Amino acid sequence: MGKSKKSKARGGGDDLLDSSDADSVGSSSTVLSDLSISYATEHVNSQEFVLDKYIDDLYEKRGSTREAALVKLVDAFESFMLHGLVENKYATLLSQFNNSVKKGSTKEVSLASRAIGLLAITLGAGSSSHEIMEESHPQLCRVLQAWSDASKMISALDCLAVITFVGATDLAETELSLKAMWDVIHPKSGSNVGTVRKPKPLVLAAAISAWTFLLTTIGSWRINTDSWKEPIAFLSTLLEAEDRAVRMATGEALALCFELNLLDVSSCEDGDANTGGTGGSKNKLFLDMQALKAKISGLASNLSAEAGGKGADKKNLTDQRDLFQRILDFVKYGECPEESIKIAGKRDVLRVSSWSELIQLNFLKRFLGKGFLKHAKENGLLQDIFDIKVDTTETLSSTDKKIFRSEEEKERALKLNKERRLAQARKNAAMLVE
Numbered sequence: 001m002g003k004s005k006k007s008k009a010r011g012g013g014d015d016l017l018d019s020s021d022a023d024s025v026g027s028s029s030t031v032l033s034d035l036s037i038s039y040a041t042e043h044v045n046s047q048e049f050v051l052d053k054y055i056d057d058l059y060e061k062r063g064s065t066r067e068a069a070l071v072k073l074v075d076a077f078e079s080f081m082l083h084g085l086v087e088n089k090y091a092t093l094l095s096q097f098n099n100s101v102k103k104g105s106t107k108e109v110s111l112a113s114r115a116i117g118l119l120a121i122t123l124g125a126g127s128s129s130h131e132i133m134e135e136s137h138p139q140l141c142r143v144l145q146a147w148s149d150a151s152k153m154i155s156a157l158d159c160l161a162v163i164t165f166v167g168a169t170d171l172a173e174t175e176l177s178l179k180a181m182w183d184v185i186h187p188k189s190g191s192n193v194g195t196v197r198k199p200k201p202l203v204l205a206a207a208i209s210a211w212t213f214l215l216t217t218i219g220s221w222r223i224n225t226d227s228w229k230e231p232i233a234f235l236s237t238l239l240e241a242e243d244r245a246v247r248m249a250t251g252e253a254l255a256l257c258f259e260l261n262l263l264d265v266s267s268c269e270d271g272d273a274n275t276g277g278t279g280g281s282k283n284k285l286f287l288d289m290q291a292l293k294a295k296i297s298g299l300a301s302n303l304s305a306e307a308g309g310k311g312a313d314k315k316n317l318t319d320q321r322d323l324f325q326r327i328l329d330f331v332k333y334g335e336c337p338e339e340s341i342k343i344a345g346k347r348d349v350l351r352v353s354s355w356s357e358l359i360q361l362n363f364l365k366r367f368l369g370k371g372f373l374k375h376a377k378e379n380g381l382l383q384d385i386f387d388i389k390v391d392t393t394e395t396l397s398s399t400d401k402k403i404f405r406s407e408e409e410k411e412r413a414l415k416l417n418k419e420r421r422l423a424q425a426r427k428n429a430a431m432l433v434e
Contacts, residue, residue: 047080047082047085048085050076051073051076051082051085051086051089054069054072054073054076055069055089055092055093055096057069058070058096058097058099058100059096063104063105063108066100066104066108067104067105067107067108067111070097070100070108070111070112070115071111073093073115074111074114074115074118077115077118077119077121077122077371078118078368078369078370078371078374079370079371079374080374081122081374081375081378081379082122083122083123083124083379086119086122086123087123087128090119090123090128090132091131093115093119094116094119094131094132094135094136097112097115097116097119097136098112098116098135098136098139100112101113101116101136101139101140101143101156102139102142106148106149106151106152109143109152109155109156110151110152110154110155111155113140113143113152113155113156113158113159114155114158114159116132116136116159116163117158117159117162117163117367118368118371119132120132120133120162120163120166120167121162121166121364121367121368121375121379121381121382122379123166124166124379124380124381125166125167125381125384129163129166129167130167130168130169131167132163132166132167133163133164133166133167133168133173134167136159136160136163137160137163137164137176137177140156140159140160140180141160141180143156144156144157144160144180144181144183144184145183147197150200150202150203153184153199153203153206153207154202154203154206157181157184157203157206157207157210158206158210158367160177160180160181160210161177161181161210161211161213161214161363162367164177164214165213165214165217166381168217171218174214174217174218177214178211178214178215181207181210181211181214182211182231184199184203184204184207185199185204185207185208185211185234186231186234187199201241201242201243201245201246202245204238204241204243204246204249205243205245205246205248205249206249208235208238208246208249208250208253209249209252209363210363211253212249212252212253212256212359213359213360213363215253215256215257215260216256216356216359216360218260219260219356225262225263225264225265225285225289226285228257228262228263229285229288229289229292232254232257232262232263232292233292235250235253235254235257236254236292236295236296236299238250239251239254239296239299239300239303240299244313244316244317244320247303247320248319248320248323251300251303251323251324251327252323252355252359254296254300254327255326255327255330255331255355256355256356256359258330258331258355259330259354259355259356260356263289263292263293264289265282265285265286265289293331296331297328297331297332300324300327300328300331301324301328303320303321303324304321304324304325304327304328305321306320306321330355336353336354336355337352337353337354337355337358338351338352338353339351339352339358339361340352341361341376343373343376343377343388343390344373344377344390348377348388348389348390350376350386350388352386357386360385360386361386364382364385376388377390
């Protein structure tokens with residue numbers, strides 16, 4: 001069709017391309033296509049070769065060599081979507097990562113913990129990530145129970161949160177990780193009651209953040225309100241902690257508890273009945289929860305208007321005020337927090353409009369670091385979590401965009417022609433009737 005139009009434009013003369021020219025163009029097009037495929041294949045093979053080298057380095061006895069390999073692997077997981085390269089190597093990677101968690105230096109443990117979490121995010125939900133969770137959970141819990149270096153504990157907490165978030169398949173598995181985190185937040189409730197330790201502020205803030213992130217996944221499971229009374233009461237005391245990071249992490253945790261209705265006795269009547277609760281005990285629980293709500297609202301109000309003293313960190317103070325004002329607006333008026341992030345093109349925007357979503361977004365942004373946008377654009381797991389629909393035309397090359405547009409224009413022209421034919425047919429039919 002295109003050839004005949006060009007012939008008419010030239011006054012019916014010879015075609016712009018004779019058959020030999022057309023064959024030549026077709027041949028060139030095939031060669032270019034083959035070159036593209038070859039380049040892509042060589043690139044993948046090159047990546048796989050480098051990946052295998054890093055894996056080999058994880059077997060080295062020298063700790064510095066293993067650390068260097070872990071640094072490069074973490075960077076690769078952040079910078080690229082390696083699903084196709086690691087789906088058949090994840091068991092080997094996981095084994096070496098866990099060996100590093102078990103026997104490595106503080107730096108190696110921190111890097112390996114991060115690598116395990118990134119591996120789970122890369123693979124996405126499924127049997128592989130469930131295996132990662134099952135294999136890594138005991139190692140990470142040992143790090144937490146040893147109360148070792150703060151950076152080790154923070155990395156272990158983050159990793160435990162991520163692998164459970166991605167890999168857990170039921171409430172029981174999630175509860176195991178929640179309990180391990182809570183034993184760091186409130187050591188008195190742990191098994192080693194005789195040797196109660198107080199977590200450092202950085203560790204405490206990280207534990208609350210990890211616990212809250214994981215708590216966002218229990219929304220579909222109904223839990224007896226009475227079992228939440230003690231944890232929420234303890235969290236309310238942390239709103240008065242000296243460390244601002246602890247206060248802010250606690251604020252987010254409590255906002256989520258409000259959103260999940262964990263302070264509402266009426267929302268769990270069935271759970272109370274099943275545990276044999278009496279009317280009197282239920283009334284007492286209701287009053288206790290109302291008192292907790294009032295206490296939390298009062299403390300949140302104070303923190304939203306806290307004055308900055310001499311030498312106060314103004315940015316962190318502003319962040320605290322903004323956070324607790326949002327919490328107050330939610331508790332008092334039901335106003336949900338809203339945020340949006342531009343992912344790729346003009347139309348690709350990630351939007352959240354609940355505390356659960358905001359907490360998940362902030363945690364994953366922090367954990368993925370520079371790799372967040374890359375994963376948001378290309379990782380199916382994040383796209384499912386945040387309902388991201390990426391406009392693929394934004395990432396096409398200029399040539400591909402032209403092809404895409406020409407196909408769109410062709411479809412539009414066919415549609416218009418069909419509509420014109422139908423209109424003409426209706427007009428002809430009307431004339432015949434007349």
